Each structure stands twice: as structure tokens, then as C-alpha cells.
Amino acid sequence: MSTKPIFKEFFANSDLNAPIILQAFSDLYGCIYLNDNNHPCIGFLPDHYVLFKNKKWQYFQKNGFNQYKETNDNASLSHTFPIHPDEVQSTQTGFEGGYMGFIDYNFAASQFISSPGLNQPQVYLGCYHSYLKKEQSAWFFYSHNDAITAQQDLLYLKQKLEQYLKDPAQQLDRFSLNQKCAAKWSKAQYQHAFQRIQDYIIAGDCYQINLTQAFTAEATGSLIHTAEQFWQLTQAPYSGYLKLDEFELLSCSPELFIEFSTQQKLITKPIKGTMPRDADPVQDQINKQQLINSTKDQAENLMIVDLLRNDLSVYAEIGSVKTPQLFAIESFNQVHHMVSEIHATLKADVNPLNLLLSALPGGSITGAPKIRAMQIIEELEAAPRGAYCGSMGYFNFNGTGSWNILIRSIQKYQNQLSIWAGGGITIASDCDAEYQECLDKVSAMLELINTWQRETL
Structure with a gap:
């Protein structure tokens, strides 16, 4: 064909x-x-x-x-x-x-x-x-x-x-929440997990862990009824939607995982480093400049760049892995992000799907070193992430394509709904600041989803 x-x-x-x-x-x-x-x-x-x-x-x-x-x-x-x-x-x-x-x-x-x-x-x-x-x-x-x-x-x-x-x-049952979508963890539980990560870092187990938490609710109806409002809210370049019987996935992701271009070219753009937007333009610029000058966020970003360079190099032509952009700032509706860019050339005999599978999960949502980071995540997080921090995308028949990182995404199976948020924890991290970063990333989405909460008598 x-x-x-x-x-x-x-x-x-x-x-x-x-x-x-x-x-x-x-x-x-x-x-x-x-x-x-x-x-x-x-x-x-x-x-x-x-x-x-x-x-x-x-x-x-x-x-x-x-x-x-x-x-x-x-x-x-x-x-x-x-x-x-x-x-x-x-x-x-x-x-x-x-x-x-x-x-x-x-x-x-x-x-x-x-x-x-x-x-x-x-x-x-x-x-x-x-x-x-x-x-x-x-x-x-x-x-x-x-x-x-x-x-x-x-x-x-x-x-x-x-x-x-x-x-x-x-066509569909209208979407509604049975109760407010709220954090599954208390702040004390988050603090406990944060401290365990600090202990692991001091012991030499890891350099960075992407610690995430779930915000959950029971819901009825279809998520697709909320999509227009969510996509208008976030203006996310890698948003998406998928329905498989009782499972729905609504993505408002700003993050590209891997773009597969013509002539075997690969591009990945990890996000690490976040500051909230502000309605006051002066304060918003101050927040952006603070992120630009943050040596802590640059160090965190560089760890993930090195990890992804290594992941790509397994299937890339020797000498083709390059980093043309480090620590750029991209601004979205709710947050400023620090984004780097890595290029490589895929070996001619490698199926792009095999590269995608082997490179997942993305380094920006695990930590470093990657395998130990995933083990610590498995130990500390309260529940499986599911679709969150996975990837959604496509391949054309000729192998070109694009796959995101499923952050800022909502998943619903039967009547169980969850939204997740997190951030990278390093030795330089402050617990209160990292906890607030979780809220900064997800607060606008939580506020919107909770407008569908069913009124109770």
C-alpha cells in the first residue's frame, strides 16, 4: 500500500x-x-x-x-x-x-x-x-x-x-464530579516522601527524582465534554484525546518527548524548571527572569539532558547526538518552563517504534540515574501513575511522527478520575517550594475540573 x-x-x-x-x-x-x-x-x-x-x-x-x-x-x-x-x-x-x-x-x-x-x-x-x-x-x-x-x-x-x-x-452522558477533585496525599505525606528522596541522594543512590502526586475524584459521564474548556485554558501544543470503551485520556501536555523527522532526524525537548505566570506583567517578567537565572533549575535540567542524550545514543548514528539549545524559557498560560533541545540521527536499520519503547519513560519524568530513580518512585508514590507521564502520539507509515510526554493530563477509567503533578527533587530542592510547584502546575486545571462538581442537597 x-x-x-x-x-x-x-x-x-x-x-x-x-x-x-x-x-x-x-x-x-x-x-x-x-x-x-x-x-x-x-x-x-x-x-x-x-x-x-x-x-x-x-x-x-x-x-x-x-x-x-x-x-x-x-x-x-x-x-x-x-x-x-x-x-x-x-x-x-x-x-x-x-x-x-x-x-x-x-x-x-x-x-x-x-x-x-x-x-x-x-x-x-x-x-x-x-x-x-x-x-x-x-x-x-x-x-x-x-x-x-x-x-x-x-x-x-x-x-x-x-x-x-x-x-x-x-450522544453522551454529561460529565460531572461526584465530589471535589483533591490531593490524595496530605502535605505531611508529601514531606515524608521528599525527605526519603533527600536521604537517598545523600546515600548516593540518585541525583534527582521526579516526585509526583495524584489528585483524584469519582466522576460520571464523558471527559470529552470538558475538552474545549481545558484546551482553551492551557493552549498546550501537544494536547490530545483518546477514548477506548470505559477509558478516556485527555491531555493538555506542553512537552514534546520525541519528534521523528525526515532523513531519520530526532528531536527531543525535555522540560525541567518551572515558575508560575502572574497577571501583573512586571511580576510575570520577574518570575521569568528568576527562572532564567536559577542555577538550581539549570543543574536539574542538565541532568535530564545528559540522561536523554544517553538514551538516544543507543540507537543514534555515532557522533550525531547534539544539544543545540540549553535552558531556553518557554511561556505557557499558567507557567514558565525551562526547556532544552537535543538532536540526533536514527540509525537506518532501527524501527522508530523500538526507539520510542526503549526510551520510555522519558527522563524528564523519572530522574537520574534512570533505573534507580524509577525504583524509588515505585517505592514512594502512593499509586501507579497509569497514563500520566507516559506518551501519546503517532507514526506515519514512513516512520516520521511525534510523541508527547503525558503531563498536565486527565485519565478516567469507569468512574475513577485522576490528575497528577510533580517535579524534580535534587539535593538543592526546598520542600515547600517543590510542593508549591506541584500546585502551580495543576491548580488551574483543578479549578476548572471542579466546576463540574455535582451539586449536593
């Missing part, structure tokens, strides 16, 4: 945003949205997909419209989702048909340590031959399928959208 889409047609105008389309397609299995640094795309009805849940791999093949049958395929992921690097796609940016999904933190960590996961999907990867893409303020339908199949799919999607627009309430 050619990697170039063979069918393209105008789908909808700019008045229809991604959350509306996703709500209309809520019953289509594997519906997934990626902002992809302002190159939005929506995948639906994968040709086949793989799911890892409850310590078991499951493979499914499409055998009818929105119907899937489990198969006995036990092939490796790289065989099930082949890459064809010699195929040349169009010059457009972003998704052009291929593989979309997510990999959660505990699955990735379990490659190196014992890291039991949550009772929810831990890996999902689907092969998408048809998708929507926003270009010049309008949505277009693309397909690699034959023209007759593509036309049938397009007609069905337009009918689904028209039906939804006539009666939006018919």
Missing part, C-alpha cells in the same frame, strides 16, 4: 472544533485526537489495533464497519506496525496515515523494574487508514482506502455529524 493518501475531500468548516467532532463520533472505536503542535488530526475506525491490559496483549482486526474481532496474532509490535522509511510522503506537516495511540508510564517502566499497572488500558496502538486533518481553518477527510470505501466512510461521518448537531444531548 502506498503511504500517500489517495482520497481527500472537504469535510467541515472552521466553526466545528475538534471537541464537537469527537463528541459526534463518540461511538466509533479508537477515536483519537492529536493537536500535534497546531497541526490537528482525528483518527477513527482503525484497520487493526493492539491493546495491552491486565498483563495481556490483545490483537484486533476490523471485520465490519465499527466492528472488530480478536485474532491470535502474537507478532511483535514492530511486525504488526511496520515502517517503510523509503516511502516518500507529501510535503505537508503532521499525520498522513499510520499509527496512533499511547503508552502508559507503568508499562514503560516495567521494561526495567517491577511496576504493576492500573486496571485499565496501558498500551493502545491502532493503524489508521482514514482520518480528518485541519488545514487553513477547515477540516478535510483523508483516506488510503479505495475510493468506494472512502466515499462510504465519508458519507457516514457526515451523517453522524449532522445528527449530532441537530441534537447534541443525544
